[in-house]
Amino acid sequence: MNADPLPRGLPLHFERIRGFIDLDMMEDAWRELDAVPLNARHDRSYRWLRITACLGLDKHFEATKITAELCSEYPEHEENWLFLANMLVKVGFLDLAIETLERAQEQNDSPDIRYELAANLCASGKIEEARDKLEALLAVHPLHRDKAEDDPRFEPIADLFLEDDE
Numbered sequence: 438m439n440a441d442p443l444p445r446g447l448p449l450h451f452e453r454i455r456g457f458i459d460l461d462m463m464e465d466a467w468r469e470l471d472a473v474p475l476n477a478r479h480d481r482s483y484r485w486l487r488i489t490a491c492l493g494l495d496k497h498f499e500a501t502k503i504t505a506e507l508c509s510e511y512p513e514h515e516e517n518w519l520f521l522a523n524m525l526v527k528v529g530f531l532d533l534a535i536e537t538l539e540r541a542q543e544q545n546d547s548p549d550i551r552y553e554l555a556a557n558l559c560a561s562g563k564i565e566e567a568r569d570k571l572e573a574l575l576a577v578h579p580l581h582r583d584k585a586e587d588d589p590r591f592e593p594i595a596d597l598f599l600e601d602d603e
Contacts, residue, residue, distance in 0.1 A: 447473070447474075447477055447480075450469065450472075450473065451482055451483070451486060453469055454466050454469045454470060454486050454490075455486065457469060458486065458489050458490060458493065461493065463490050463493035463494045464494070466486070466489075466490045466493070467490050467494060470483070470486060470487050470490055481507070481511070484503050484506070484507060487499075487500075487503055488500045488503050488504060488520075491503070497524060497527055497528045498528060500524055501521065501524040501525060501528060504517060504520050504521040504524055505521055507521075508521050508537075508541075512541075512544040512545075513544060513545060514545075515541065515544075515545045515547045515549060515550055518537060518538065518540075518541030518544070518545070518550060519541075519549060519550065519553060521534075521537050522534040522535075522537045522538050522541070522553055522557065523553075525537060526557065526560075531557060531560060531561050532561065534557050535554065535557050535558060535561060535563075538550055538553055538554040538557060539554065542554065548574060548577075548578045548581060551570060551573075551574045551578075552571075552574055552581050552584070552585070554570060555567050555570035555571040555574060555585075555591075556585075556588055556590040556591060557590070558570060559571075559590050559591050559592075559593055559594060560590040562593075564593050564594060567591075567593075567594060568594045568597060571585060571591065571594065571597065572597065582598070585598070586598050
């Protein structure tokens with residue numbers, strides 16, 4: 438077994454997989470992903486390629502599982518958390534997406550995480566909590582206002598935007 442963390446030639450193999458994905462040849466990408474040696478399957482690049490192929494093949498639960506693993510291993514990367522929350526919403530687990538974003542906020546209190554948390558709270562019917570979180574976010578990051586105005590998840594608190602316009 439090779440002592441290197443990634444077997445030689447793997448970057449070229451990853452490029453071939455990316456090519457299949459770019460050409461929307463997901464079955465071919467999947468076959469190439471399955472050919473990657475087991476000791477290289479924990480590589481972050483491999484896992485994002487697998488997530489992309491999963492989405493192209495409508496394997497949302499598998500994509501969600503891989504993304505959750507990335508959140509555990511790389512909690513400082515906000516894009517992992519945002520992607521996981523999005524995937525959880527997509528597969529019908531809105532409450533779990535909210536819990537995920539609350540955990541993400543403990544790791545990285547970014548404006549985007551705060552925004553998604555407020556939006557998902559609103560979508561779940563937790564209107565007052567969503568309003569409070571969105572107001573707090575907009576007080577510090579007013580540039581998110583336009584995005585929020587156009588986001589249908591904030592429809593129940595649209596009056597928040599009208600108050601500011603008056």
